[in-house]
Amino acid sequence: MTPRLFSLLKDAALTAFVAAALGLFIVGFRTVDVGSTKGLAFDYELVDLAVAVVAIFVGRLGLSFASDGQRWPALVLGAVLGAVGAAPVRLPSTFLHWFVGLAGLLVIGRSLWPSAERAFGQARQSPQGRKLGVVGARWLAWVLLAAAVILPITPLADQKTMDLGVLILTYVMLGWGLNIVVGLAGLLDLGYVAFYAVGAYSYALLSTQWGLGFWAVLPLAGAFAATFGLVLGFPVLRLRGDYLAIVTLGFGEIIRLVLINWVDLTNGPAGIGGIPGPTLFGAVFAENAPPGQKTFAEMMGVPFDGTQRLIFLYYIILGLALITNLFALRLRRLPVGRAWEALREDEIACRALGINPTNTKLTAFAIGAMLAGFAGSFFAAKQRFVSPESFVFIESAIILAIVVLGGMGSQIGVVLAAVLLIGLPEWFRELGTYRMLAFGLAMVLIMIFRPRGLIAHRAPSLRLHEKPSGGGG
Amino acid sequence: MAYFSQQLINAITLGAVYGLIAIGYTMVYGIIGMINFAHGEIFMIGAFISLIGFIICGLLGIGSAPVAILLVLLMAMAFTAVYGWAVERVAYRPLRGSFRLAPLISAIGMSISLQNYVQLTQGARPKPGGQIVSGGYNLFSADGFDVRVTWLQIIIVVVTVVLMAGFTWVISRTPLGRQQRACEQDMKMAALLGVNVDRTISLTFVMGATLAAVAGMLFLMYYGVIDFFIGFLAGIKAFTAAVLGGIGSLPGAMLGGLLIGLIEVFWAGYFSSEYKDVAVFGILVLVLIFRPTGLLGKPEIEKV
Structure with missing residues (x-):
């Protein structure tokens, strides 16, 4: 031996x-x-x-x-x-x-x-491989987008697939929103689900109490969540990274505890039910319309089908997610977006250059919160029921895991990670609790072996000596 | 007055438990500057090992409470320490020198997996621990209200004080403690001077886990019921205690634990028990805003 x-x-x-x-x-x-x-x-x-x-x-x-x-x-x-x-x-x-x-x-x-x-x-390294890589990087996003758009009209679109599609897209949207906070601005937010909850409860309360519709509440929910982001962010954003993580975690828990205990407003742990779904030009998606309204099937003159509602929801969340994506991509090119990335890399240098770190971080935090608010109000409209159960810490951890696994700051990475982390486990429902065990271990392993995520490459947001292209940019 | 004294006694007991967990956070933060998010889970595992230990003692027919407690204490400390060591070895050591958020995310992953691991192996239902020590001592009566300190509360405070004294001695007087303090100040320099940095960090995790195991056992004896989820809340509160006292400072952790115990118990006793956790988190936020270095902490100078 x-x-x-x-x-x-x-x-x-x-x-x-x-x-x-x-x-x-x-x-x-x-x-x-x-x-x-x-x-x-x-x-x-x-x-x-x-x-x-x-x-x-x-x-x-x-x-x-x-x-x-x-x-x-x-x-x-x-x-x-x-x-x-x-x-x-x-x-x-x-x-x-x-x-x-x-x-x-x-x-x-x-x-x-x-x-x-x-x-x-x-x-x-081979010539074909390189060409394929370039083409892949350019077209992958468009191919995925095209696939997402035509999915509901393909024969694949049964109840289960559409449900899963809506779920994955919700997480994609949340991931993109959190990506602004974590990926671009480098702020570790462990309480992101709190803003999601604010959005969901805004819609649940405004629709059931005051009878407002989904489209009217959507901007309001975003505004509420952003306000929360500002109020919470203002005192805590001066803190260093890991303190910030714990404080946001604490805030997430506070919001959940308030939702549970403020029974007069939120109905406590029992939650709020009977939330109306979104309408399309006033048409509801149901078999029988409430008095004074039309169903979608009547309006279009087609027979009623249960998946119509799901397909409608699917397109709403797809649209919301794409808006989020576009928003994030445009923001990155604005001065504030560059300030976020600079701040992530070196706060002291930024201060020396006259960037106000607190305000810059605050914008990232509030915009991230607003996007979570949109997603939250969509969630309430989709589920037609909200309760504090849906807004536990593990949700924040899942969204964070999507961002991290995707490669912080990478938009397409978030999509792949959401499909992997949400799609796969949904298909393997039988795994039950093993699912979360594997999920936690995966987070550890990814950090060890690919700490920069699946898509580690990030396009630089700014190049020196770029050749002039029209009006700059 | 009687009500107040009773609440004070309860608060000190609870604070002692939080203080023990907080030491684990504060030592790890002091030495490698990361929040060991899985520490609450280590505490939970300590509580479970203690529970199993007490049942084994029952099966072996060890009737005397002091012997059983001592045996279980040693057992829980030893076996929980292995968890502390393994978590560091598996999830944090490979990440040393990685980017800033990597260890924290890895710690969250570890925390989720440990929670589910215990849920899978031990079941999700709350586990009753039975009463190991009962009885107490009536201090005085006033306003028709007995102020009572139970033997268990005395045990908790005594164990905590003894361990605190022991650990303070280890940190301030022994070669190991000197190495830990050296690593805390400058890891690279300590390595150049012959300190085995990896070993020192491992031992820090082991020490933290040992104290968390004790806290877990005391928690089990005090509340009588545990489940796989207790680590989450206790962990956050203990972290709050560590921050409140000044992270990196051992007496600070103990003081912070006491204060958190006081706030929680008095809030529940005088205002509303639903919002006691909100009060604790509120305190955390206030401390971080007005005194980010905590009560006994040293100001941190950010280096370029």
Whole structure:
């Protein structure tokens, strides 16, 4: 046995030992209720733990081989794990099958990664690859846009797809809004969902209490949310990055607690129901119109269909999201947008150049809040029901994860990330709680392996010595 | 008067628990300048390990409360420390030298995964911990109201004070503490002078996790019920305590914990218990606006 192999084995054994120590109590002893009076008892899951620890030992060994460049031993170990995971041998639980199998896939992937990366790099360097990259970068956004626009008139547009489309686009819009705050201005906002809640409750209250319509409330909701952004932002934006994160998190929680406890206004945890949906030139999307109004089906003279409403909602959110995108892109070219990016890079230098950091940050914060307000009032109109349940911290974390995964500041990255993080888990609903576990781990892994996100490249917002093109720009 | 004294006793107990968690935040922030967002989850895991430990003690027939508490305390400290170490090793160490927000985002991810990990393995329902120590001592009666301090409250305060004293000694008198303070001042220089920076940071996380485990056990004994979500709120409040006291300062964390306990209990006792958390967050915002360095903190000079 060579000393190298010995040290690898030792490393794997240590990892397995730590894993065993981590899992011993939390995994090994599962507390279960026995009756209402007699406290708790254990389900012993020590066998599961042992299997997992062995898998971790083998997996770690495989990963070490792979990073050592010894591909064959790594592949063999990965194949063994994968085979055990996929085989119908009786492991104690289905989860363990997945765990072992995925560990095998990980090892195989890791050992093939260097060659894959090399091949990919070569392909990208080749003339065709370069051309493809340029064309892809230019057209990807337009292709996606075209696909999004024609999706509802294709045969794919059933109830489920449209629901998912609306959901993804909502998150795309929120991601683009937060991107202004986090990606451009570099302010870590962990309470973004608070502004979303303000928008949603604005519409819910104004429509059910005062009978205002969606289109009248939409700008109002944005204005309310922006006002909240200003009021909250003014005192806290002088703080440094991570303090700001915690304070915004605190504000998010305050808003939620107020929504829960101010029962007279918000109806507390029970929420507000019976919110009217958006109308199209006064036509409602329902089978039977309320007195004095027409349904969309009557107006157009077509038979009523449940998906009409969804398709309508889909186009509304698509429009809102595109407006957000356009807005963000234009803002980046304005002086204030450049000031945001400069501020993100170096606050002291900005101050020396006469940029007022507080005001500049405040504009970013308020604009981000306004966009969240729009999205919120759309959310209320879509769900026809709002309750504080929808505005918990995890929503903020998801939106932030979309921005971060997409590559902060990249618009197209947000779209890809929203499809990945919202679309995929929706399709795999059965995964249940594993979904959030994987979600959290993904956030960690992305930060470790691709800290700049999926689309790491950002077009520079300003070039020196650009060749004159018409009236500048 | 009697009501006030009772509230004061309760507040000090709660403040001691917050203070223990806050130390973990403050030490980590002091040494690597990041908010260990997953620290609340470490506290929650400490509480769960303690719960399991108490049940095991029950199964083994250890009847004497002091022995059980001591055993569970050591067990929870040891095994939670592994979590603290592992979290640092997996989620933060690879990110040292990455861009500013990366460790914080990674910490949020870690916090979400730890929460769901415990939810998956232990179930989502609240777990009753049973009563390990009961009884107390009536201090005095006034206005027909007994002012009472329970044995448990005494245990909590004594454990906290002893640990605080111990840790202050470690930081100020031992070689490890000297290395920690050196890393806090200048990590690169400390490394040049032969301090093993990685090891020192790991040990800081381990120490923080140990104290969080104690806090978790005390929380379990005090409230009697835990679930996988307790780390979130307790974590934010403890962080508030750390900021209030002046982040990076050990006595500050303890003082901040006490103040947060006082604010929370008195707000709930005299105004409304629904808005006690709002009051705590409000305090956090006020402190950051008017005294961003906290009560006992040193002003931070931003270097170019």
